[in-house]
Amino acid sequence: MDAQTLVDERGELWLALAPLWLEREPRETDYAHMVKVIQRHDLTPNQLEWIFRLELAPVLSRQQMSVVGEWRAFDENKLLRQLVAHNLRLHGWRRKTWALFSGLxxxxxxxxxxxxxxxVMVERERLPH
Structure with missing residues (x-):
């Protein structure tokens, strides 16, 4: 998969979920936006879990743990570049290693x-199938 395909398929979802790693707790509007974007992508809970654990957490947890001080917002372009670079390398032993350490x-x-x-589950139950 190339960089543009990753951005096209995951960019909106990645950026919507990034506030989970901000220093502050997500606001109601953040959660509402995340749910709306997740619904558009029509992914299973299992698929979402692996996106959280393997595609997002390795990049965003490093930002969260950095000593640069407060992180109340993020540069979307820089974040997308970091996420794309990480995900282009997410094969074989790298994928297995991140899966192993995803709890951390x-x-x-x-x-x-x-x-x-x-x-998300409440919203899915509320909507007609």
Whole structure:
């Protein structure tokens, strides 16, 4: 998969989910936007979990743990470049290694992720199939 295909397929979803890693707790509007974008992408909970654990957490947890101070916003273009670079290399041993360590990279945002997934499930039950 090339960089443009990754941006086309995942860019909107990645950027919508990035606030899970911000220093501040996501706002209601953040969660509402995340749910709306997730619904557009029509992914299963399992697929979403792996996107969270393997595609996003390795990049965003490093930003979250950095010592540069507050991280209340992010540069979307820079973030997309970092996410694309990471995901283009996410094969073989790298994928297995990130899967192994995904508990550590998601630890600080797991409560937010669980809240988001609960909201997604409520929304999916509310909508007609």
């Amino acid at each position: 990279t998601t630890m600080m945002t797991r409560h937010r992720w669980n809240e988001l997934m609960a909201r």
